[in-house]
Structures are given as structure tokens and as C-alpha cells.
Amino acid sequence: xxxxxxxxxxxxxxxxxxxSAFMVMGLTAAxxxxxxxxxxxxxQHFDELASTTSWITSITIAIFHLGAPIASSLCVxxxxxxxxxxxxxxxxxxxALGFLGLSMVWMYATTGxxxxxxxxxxxxxxxxxxxxxxxxxxxxxxxxxxAGECAFAFTFGPFFQWLISQYxxxxxxxxxxxxxxxxxxxxxxxxxxxxxxxxxxSHSETETPPGNGxxxxxxxxxxxxxxxxxxxxxxxxxxxxxxxxxxxxxxMSFFVPPLFLVPLSYSLGIDESWTxxxxxxxxxxxxxxxxxxxWYANLHVTKTxxxxxxxxxxxxxxxxxxxLANNYLCLAIFTGFYGFFxxxxxxxxxxxxxxxxGMPDFDSALGLFMLIRSTGGFVGPPLxxxxxxxxxxxxxxxxxAGATLVLSAGFLVTLDQLQQRKQRGSQTKTKPEKxxxxxxxxxxxxxx
Amino acid sequence: QFYKLLxxxxxxSVEKNITLDxxxxxxxxxxxxxxxxxxxxxxxxxxxxxxxIRHINKTENxxxxxxxxxxxxxxxxYNCTLKGEQELSAVFHLQVPKIEGKEKAIVSYEGDTAVMIxxxxxxxxxxxxxxxxxGSEQIAINDxxxxxxxxxxxxxxxxxxxxxxxxxxxxxxxxxxxxAFELGKSKGKLKLKVLSIMVPLKPFLAIVVEAVILVAxxxxxxxxxxxxxxxx
Numbered sequence: 001x002x003x004x005x006x007x008x009x010x011x012x013x014x015x016x017x018x019x020s021a022f023m024v025m026g027l028t029a030a031x032x033x034x035x036x037x038x039x040x041x042x043x044q045h046f047d048e049l050a051s052t053t054s055w056i057t058s059i060t061i062a063i064f065h066l067g068a069p070i071a072s073s074l075c076v077x078x079x080x081x082x083x084x085x086x087x088x089x090x091x092x093x094x095x096a097l098g099f100l101g102l103s104m105v106w107m108y109a110t111t112g113x114x115x116x117x118x119x120x121x122x123x124x125x126x127x128x129x130x131x132x133x134x135x136x137x138x139x140x141x142x143x144x145x146x147a148g149e150c151a152f153a154f155t156f157g158p159f160f161q162w163l164i165s166q167y168x169x170x171x172x173x174x175x176x177x178x179x180x181x182x183x184x185x186x187x188x189x190x191x192x193x194x195x196x197x198x199x200x201x202s203h204s205e206t207e208t209p210p211g212n213g214x215x216x217x218x219x220x221x222x223x224x225x226x227x228x229x230x231x232x233x234x235x236x237x238x239x240x241x242x243x244x245x246x247x248x249x250x251x252m253s254f255f256v257p258p259l260f261l262v263p264l265s266y267s268l269g270i271d272e273s274w275t276x277x278x279x280x281x282x283x284x285x286x287x288x289x290x291x292x293x294x295w296y297a298n299l300h301v302t303k304t305x306x307x308x309x310x311x312x313x314x315x316x317x318x319x320x321x322x323x324l325a326n327n328y329l330c331l332a333i334f335t336g337f338y339g340f341f342x343x344x345x346x347x348x349x350x351x352x353x354x355x356x357x358g359m360p361d362f363d364s365a366l367g368l369f370m371l372i373r374s375t376g377g378f379v380g381p382p383l384x385x386x387x388x389x390x391x392x393x394x395x396x397x398x399x400x401a402g403a404t405l406v407l408s409a410g411f412l413v414t415l416d417q418l419q420q421r422k423q424r425g426s427q428t429k430t431k432p433e434k435x436x437x438x439x440x441x442x443x444x445x446x447x448x
Numbered sequence: 449q450f451y452k453l454l455x456x457x458x459x460x461s462v463e464k465n466i467t468l469d470x471x472x473x474x475x476x477x478x479x480x481x482x483x484x485x486x487x488x489x490x491x492x493x494x495x496x497x498x499x500x501i502r503h504i505n506k507t508e509n510x511x512x513x514x515x516x517x518x519x520x521x522x523x524x525x526y527n528c529t530l531k532g533e534q535e536l537s538a539v540f541h542l543q544v545p546k547i548e549g550k551e552k553a554i555v556s557y558e559g560d561t562a563v564m565i566x567x568x569x570x571x572x573x574x575x576x577x578x579x580x581x582x583g584s585e586q587i588a589i590n591d592x593x594x595x596x597x598x599x600x601x602x603x604x605x606x607x608x609x610x611x612x613x614x615x616x617x618x619x620x621x622x623x624x625x626x627x628a629f630e631l632g633k634s635k636g637k638l639k640l641k642v643l644s645i646m647v648p649l650k651p652f653l654a655i656v657v658e659a660v661i662l663v664a665x666x667x668x669x670x671x672x673x674x675x676x677x678x679x680x
Contacts, residue, residue: 168555171648
């Protein structure tokens, strides 16, 4: 356990991994975001209803979330590299087979299921391996990697439109599939760390740690020796549960503003091209927010949990103020604030997860967290839609999102208090342990 | 039905588009904005092209004409001109409903099926006809004659679909969907592009080859550096 965490590269080849993760983020999440461009084409070709066609994206997102824990447990068993390469092949096959376009059900199976599985198997290990490679500079590394999504999404919009106009939607799918094959290239670059999980699990039974376990009692898990399987014991840990609830509430609110920004903008009388520019502003400040937050978190001036609480509070403030906008300029300014703080939150929330559960359980935690968070993502938009219908105004959706975020911040504060209390408790514990050093190391383990 | 235009500032043309699909009686009225203008004596003329319309109903500040539109010949632009100290004018454009085609070309592949859709906004046409362009001629598409190639379906009152199966390169080009109304006809333009499967396949294969080559390079580099590390 200690051998891996005490010596992450924190640089060097780690930066290659960051760039590779940046590309994987782009080739997965950005493709998913821009898939809406195919919507009308596919709907008209198969002569189906809009709701039936939108199931494609619903299936992709559902499989993406459900596949995350599977991907995590596969990471633990095999290497991150293998899972990412598998994901790349799955995503590639999904899009390439979608080119055949035999029927709507075929599209569900290929661009829905296969693509979702591929994205899940690529995204989850990519996020995870960045955290494994870094400890001090983890926040910065995570932020840079996650910025890939924004950078690619910004260019994919016009690029996909051009592809569709040149090759039709079928040809465009084929070419995008080919581009996604590059996920495998990125995957090959993700060299497993010398002290990987597999090595740990075989060592932890025989070797005893060389006696410096006292300093990291909280972060080190008291989990059973079974690293090879998925660690379900995580749900017993109060910190993880608190963070998971925060995740649900945050997810409930995150999907709402992008959904209602466009209709709100139209209802204020802003026309199509200006509304599209709002979305571009959102993408650009998101990108800036992620990088800036990563750099700031890297300075280690504030604890990541505190930073996350601050960013969440700032997002909820922007969301509560956004409905006050009544012209384009105000709306653009508030959208800019919202996008910026959204970027900061996304950049830092994975790092906080790593800080909450510790590195040995991180892979399992990531998968489980994504799975639990997805419930919020499924509940959020319909609930917001209901509230908007009841209130008769899109602004109500923004108020709901802001309120949910304030609630989630409450859970973060509770989590922070719990962690601080545990730290204070363990500090009083370490004093007797230091005196136990001369005793045999097995005795040390018992005290821990 | 009653349509009115307010004449205000001179120099700026005031216009209104009126869409008519079936025979109807309408009244067009031009009114002087009394906030801005108080003309002592006003001369009003209503014209359609060169033809002057005689029966003008005058009320306090407005002058109107009544028209019975029975066919295409009565459609067009009706102009009212008010001459006083200044000259003000307004135009009413009476038109059949416009049919929108598609700006972007529909791209499809050889052997595949393409669906072309035309919609009429608001007004229901009596009939739809599809034309394909052969050189400079427009040829009507007869779907009963070539039933396995063309299928024309009226999906709803305002929407028509043309389905072309077993596409070939020659099927590409400009298509027109024509909506027939009581008062006239209106056309929408659509473009169809038929590509062979090789067209997207070439960039696809190029990208796949590039990915495979990169994977091979990375693997070889890694094995090489591992061997060096072992030797050292």
C-alpha cells in the first residue's frame, strides 16, 4: 500500500499520461456532447419521432454511468492501459457499425450501447490513472486532463457539422469512429506504474510495512486485503457516503442550466446566433476555469475540500443571480460566471474524491461514485422540468439548481468537519504509537 | 379579413406580407399617423402595378380598399400613396404560402434510400407534386410508374415525403416539391448528393492506419526503453 502512494512520479512520464488523458477526455466526452448534431439527420432518415431518437443519447449516457464501476473493477484487475484500449475499440466499433444504419434498433445498439460502453471504459481509467501518477501536483494534473473535454467540444461542433455536410451522417459516423480509434493510441501511452495494485495485493499479505504507517492512518485504508476485487466496503465509510450524497445533489443541478439556458435566452427575445454565442462563452470560460483552478489548487494554499465548497457556493450564487438578467449582456456575464465556476468545480472534484478515500481504493471509489452520481443526473432534468412547468417560467429551473447546490455544499461542510475531527483524533492516537516503534512490526499493525 | 398599415415617417418604406391560400375577401387599409402628420389636403391613390383601383373607402384618417381574391391574377403588390405636404407610401404583398426546401444538400450513398421532406407552414395545400431536374427541364415524378424506386407519401396535411430507393449517382441533383393551392402554386428546392461508399472509406482507412502505426511506434519505444533499463 505504502510503496505505491509514497512514491508517485509527480512529473516526468506523468505529464505524458496527462496529455494522453486530455485526448481521451476529448475523444469521449466531447463526442457525446456534440452528438446532438446527428439527432435531426437520424430522425429524418428513419422517419421516427424525436423522443424515440433521443433514446440513443439516453442509452449512451446510461451505459456510460453503469459501465463506470465495471471499468473501475477491471482497472483493479487488469491495467488501466488494457481497459482504455478496450474502450477505444468498443467506441470505434460502435460508431463504425453505426455507419451501416440498418434500423433504429441497430443505432441504439451501436451508437447507443457500444459507444456508451466504449466511452465508459476509456473515460474512467483515464481519469483514474492521472490521480495515480500524481500526489502533490494531482489537482493541476486532473484539471489539465479534464480541460480536454472543453477544448475538443469547442472544435467538434463546427467540425462535425462540416463532416455531416460533406459525407452525410453515415459517413460522418464512420470517420468519427476512426478518430475514436486514437483512444487506443492514448491508452498505449498509459504505462502502468511499477508498483501497481496487482503487486500490492500479493505483497500485503506477506510483507509488513516498514514501520512508517503511523503518519498516514486516516488515508491508509483499513480495508481487507482483497485489492483484486471491487471494494464494496466503501459504502460503509461515512466520508464516502457524504461525498456520494454531495455528488447526487450536484449532479441533479449540473445538467439543468445547459438545458434551460437556450429556452430562457429565446424567451428573453435573444435570437439564435447570439444564443449560440452564449454556449461558446460557456465552453471557453469552462476551459479557463478548469486550468486556473488546477493551478490554484496546486499551490496547496487551501484544502481541496474547502476549495470545492467555495466553488460550489460561487456557482449557486451565479445561478441564483442568473434569472435576474433581462438582456443579452447581463445573461452573458452571468453565464460566464456560471461556466467559470462550473469548470473550477469539475477540475477539483475528482481530486477531492482521491483525498477522501485515499489512493488504494480510488479506482473502486471512482466507479462507485459515478454510478451513484448518475441517479442525480437522471432525476435532475425531469424534476427541473416539472418545476418549470408548475412555475410557468424557465427561471424556476435555475433557482432549483442553485438551491440544490447550496444543499450539496452543506454535505461538503459536514464531510470536512468529519475529516477534521478524525484528524484531530488520530493525532492524539499517534503519540502512543510512536512509543511502540521498538516493538515488533506485527504488534504495530494490531495497534493500527 | 382586415389588414392595416400605419404611415409614419416618410422615406422609410412600410410593407406587409400577406399569405393567402384560398379564395377570400380582404380589406387593405392605409392610415395616417396623426401624431406626426396633419395634412390639410390629402390625395390617396391605390395601385397594383400600373393599374389604379378606384373604390376607396375613406374614414377619418384611413383609406381602404376591398378586394375579392378568387385566383392567381389578383395576387401581387398593392401600393397606397398619400400625397400631402409630403409623400408617404405603403405596400401590401399578397402571396401564396411559401414552401421551404432545404438549404443544405442531403447526402446519401449508392444503394441506400433517401428521404426528402417538404413542409408547408400553416396552410394546407390541395396537392403536392415532386419534380426532378434533368438538365434544364423539370420532370414530374410518377411514383405509380416507378413504384420500386420512388414513393411519395403525404405524411400529414402539411408535410410530404419523397422516398428514393436504390440510389445511383444519376439520382443526385436538384429536386422541387410543388404545393398547389387554390390561388396558385409554390415551389421548394432540395438538393440531393449521392456518394459512393469509397468517399468516406478513404479518410476512415487513413485514420485507422495512422492509429495502428502510432500504437506500434509507442509499443516499440517502450520495449526499447525497457531493454535499455534492463541492460543498465
